[in-house]
Amino acid sequence: MNRPTTLALTFLTLTLAACGRPASTPAVSTDDTSSGSVADAGGHGAGGNGAAGHGDHALAAPGPDRSRLPSRAVLGPATVAPGLRVQTLPANVQPNLLALKVLILSSGPSDYGIGTARALLDQSGIPYDVLDASRTPLDTAALIAPDGSGRYQGVILTDSALIMDAGNGTYPSALDSAEWDTLFEYERTFRVRQLALYGAPGSVPEDYGLRYVAGAETATTSLRLNAAGQAVFSDLKGAAIPVTYSYTYPSALQSVPGVSTQVLATDPSGRVLAATSTSADGRERLILTSAQNPYLTHSQLLGRGLAQWLTRGVHLGEHRRFLQVDIDDVFLEGDHLTSALTLTAPFRLSGSDLLNVRTQQDRLRSNYPAAPNFRYALMFNGGGANTAVPTLCTNSPWLTRDLLSSVARCLNTQFDWVNHTLDHQRMDVMPLSTATTQIQQNLSVGTKLGLNMSRASLVTGEHSGLGFMDPTDDGTRNDDGTAGPKQDLGLGRSNPNLLSAAVSSGVTYLASDHSVASQWDAQCPTCGVPHPLNPGVFLVPRWPNSVAYHVTTPDEATAFYNSLYGPGGLFPYWDRNLTYAEFLDRESDQALTHILNGTPFPHFMHQPNLRQYAGGKSLATDWVQAALVKYSTYSKLPLNTLRWDDLGAQVRRHTAEVKASAAGTLSGTWNRSAGTVRLTSSAGTVPVTLSGASSGTLYGTDRAARYDLSGSLDVPVTPR
Missing domain, CATH: 2.60.40 (Immunoglobulin-like)
Incomplete structure (x- = not known):
């Protein structure tokens, strides 16, 4: 029996040091530290590898670069140039025929709102086009098809005036007056709604019946929906939503002839942060007065409701939410780090621990209506199990040679059991026969134990075999650590023997590591990845988090985390060492980010994290509970938990649909x-x-x- 590769702390340090952070995109702002593209805690905001760790021992990075958040996304006073020619609509218009597609209007390459607009639609699978108004004219041909039907069912403005920073103290709109008139006439004729993701409400280029309150600008506030707001954002509860790191223009109602404005949300002083407005010509508009960013809580919480309002709830795609948690290395011994940051005797989950996991899982379902079907997925390595044991549903170690295996027999249907290979060997360089044995014999162990397995799914040890590897690895030390640090060599360097062995063993869905850039699709962040070397294999990315693979108690978890990201750590980020409560608060923020984006990608942890460190408590369940508390505070939507085979099918189906729409x-x-x-x-x-x-x-x-x-x-x- 082999156990997961041991990472000495010195080697882990080298691996951490090798991890970079993605670059960010500058924003239109008077402060060049603002950004419209921010890496989340896993470092995935701009598609980079920001995770710290190694293989399936990856850790999420501590948090976003706060200097790159849109807390200074200042909007200057907009000016609109006169247009040369006002276009009229063609005579054959068919205002009742609309393509199910949305138009995003952008102010140019430095537009800080484009990432939010894309994410808002991507997360629901809604097709869209982006028109860079600073470079491409907006005319009737861009809006109306030759047969007279509308090309778009909704229009998103990244800010209400499409402001560009000219660099000389002026802020011209990317559209001239004729283009604005063309857009408004299209919206009026085809009854198309318009969403302004951000604005400092005034009268240019049009009036929403609001005025921002001079001197009230802020980067930190909170947003509370009124009854009208809850009707628009029907998935949200009435709790105040934090608006942080986001430049905001609190506003007041302004009486404007012909304009009808309905407030949706206010700040603690009663000033307007969101409103719908009907123009004098009958067009429906919605405006937000805070800067948006796809990795900020308020943007994510509002996103689904904004998409539903914009499209009137009729669109291609769907936004559902998921809570998927994988636990790797079950049945094996693994590294155990003490709170003194020393490695001690290896840890193996006990039968008593597993019985308690069932209790914890049941309690989560009972206490949190948002997760009625939650279950852990246990990624098991049968080389550490004993199939010649009786079934036991009680803590009776004297009745069996291995209580964990006996309890697993009892709880065979309580979890989603997933193949993690027999011995957790590294599969970057491995012959076909060995790879086949590692996959198929593990399924055989699961069958002998009576486990209800997701047979079409596989997680390799360290996510190995997919091109994230030590380039000098010759396959002679697959039970040990690599000689040098791993590098992302791309999916083209995947082990073809692994892929062939997987397919011949009935595997379709293979877990990949979202912290490795080549193992997820930056162009379609809600998609999985058909493997380029073998069409029979489909990759489903998994999120790392900051619960280290070798910790079992709150003290151990925070000691290791602070040794990395505390003020005296290897990579100082926080101004103090975090307590366990603060650690969970930070972790639940990032979990909420991933849940709200609507993708079913699992978060993965490891078997030491399921140790019952106190009555009814484990690190993994603390993490899940913290995420559920935060999610349940804001959202009414139930969370789906799928078995891995169903999850893989869901991601593959969604991917095929999105790709077909894009094509x-x-x-x-x-x-x-x-x-x-x-x-x-x-x-x-x-x-x-x-x-x-x-x-x-x-x-x-x-x-x-x-x-x-x-x-x-x-x-x-x-x-x-």
């Missing part, structure tokens, strides 16, 4: 007069999800239906 082979056209959407696939059978379908499955207050589509299909819809 233009999957589309939807809304015929509002008929009350139907025509779905069309021009490239064979593809999966499609239609939100707003009248006969769809209810999730929260919204319905969505799924189809496997070939050709065209008309579906009745019920708009919000």
Whole structure:
């Protein structure tokens, strides 16, 4: 029996030092430290590898670079240049026909709002186009198809005036007056809603019936929805939402002839932070007065409701939320780090611990209605199990040679058991026969123990075999640590023997590491990755977090974390050592970020994290509970937990749908007069999800239906 590769602290230090942070994109601002693209705690905001760790021992980075958050995203007074020619709409307009697609209007390459606009739509799978208004004219041909139908069902402005910083103290709009008039006429004629993600409300280029209150600008406040706001953001509760690191223009109502304004949210002083507004010509608009960023809590919490309002709830794709937690290395011994930062005797989960995990899992389901079906996925290594033991459901070690294996027999249906290979060997350089044995014999152990397994799924030891490796590895030391630090050599350096062994063993879904840049799709952050070397293998990325792989108690967890990120640590980030409560608060912020983005990517921890360090408590369950407390404070939507085989199928289906939409082979056209959407696939059978379908499955207050589509299909819809 082999146990997971031991990482000496000196080697871990080298690995940590090798990890970088992604670059950020400058914002339009009077302060060049602002940014519209910020790495989250895993370092994934800009697509880089910001995690600290090694293989399946990765740690999330401590937090975002606060100097790059949009706390100084200042909007100067907008000016609109006169247009040369006002365009008229073509005579053949069909205002009741709209493509199910959204237009994002951007002010240019330094636009700080573009990341939020993309994320808002990506997280629901809504197709969109981006028009850089600083470079591309906006004319009727961009908005109306040759047959007279509308190209877009909604319009997002990254800020209400599409301001550009000219660098000379002026802030011209990226659209001239004729282009604004063309946009407004399109919105009026086709009854298309407009969302301004950020604004300092005034009268240019149009009036929302609001004025920002001079002197009230702030970077830290909170937002509370009123009754009208809760109707728009129907997935949210009434709790105040923190608005931090975000430049905000608290505003007041202003009476404007013909304009009707409905406040949706206010700050603690009653000033307006969000409102809908109907223009004098009948157009519907929604404006936010805080800067947005896809990794800030307020942006993420508001995102789903904004998308639903903009599209009237009828769109391609769907936004669901998930809570997936994997525990690696079950049955094996693993490293154990004490609170004094020394390695001690290896730790192996006990049968008593596993019995208590079931109790903890049941308690989470009972105490948090948001997670009624939560279950851990246990990634097991059968080389550490004993199949010749009786089934035991009690803490009776004298009745068996291995209580953990006996209890696993008893709890065979209580968890999602997933193949983690027989011995946790590194598979970067491994012959086909050995790789096949490692996969298939582990399934055999699971079968003998009677485990209810996700047989089509596999997690390799250290996520090995996928090109994140020591380039000098010759495969002769697969039970030991690598000689040198691992490098991201790309999926092209994956072990083809592993891929072939996986496919021949019935594996379709292979876990990858989201902290490794090549193992997730930066162009489609909600997608999985079809393996480029073997189409039979589909990668599902997993998130690391900051619960280290070798800690079992709160003191151990915080001691190691502070040794890295405390003021005296290797990579100082915090101004003091965090307590365990502060550590969990920080961790739950990042967990909330990942949950709200609507992807089912799992978070992964390790078997020492399930040790019952006190009655009914473990580090892993503390982490889950902290995430659920925070999520339940804000959201009404239930969280889905899928078995790994179903999770893989979900991610693969979503990926195929999004890719088909992006390629233009999957589309939807809304015929509002008929009350139907025509779905069309021009490239064979593809999966499609239609939100707003009248006969769809209810999730929260919204319905969505799924189809496997070939050709065209008309579906009745019920708009919000």
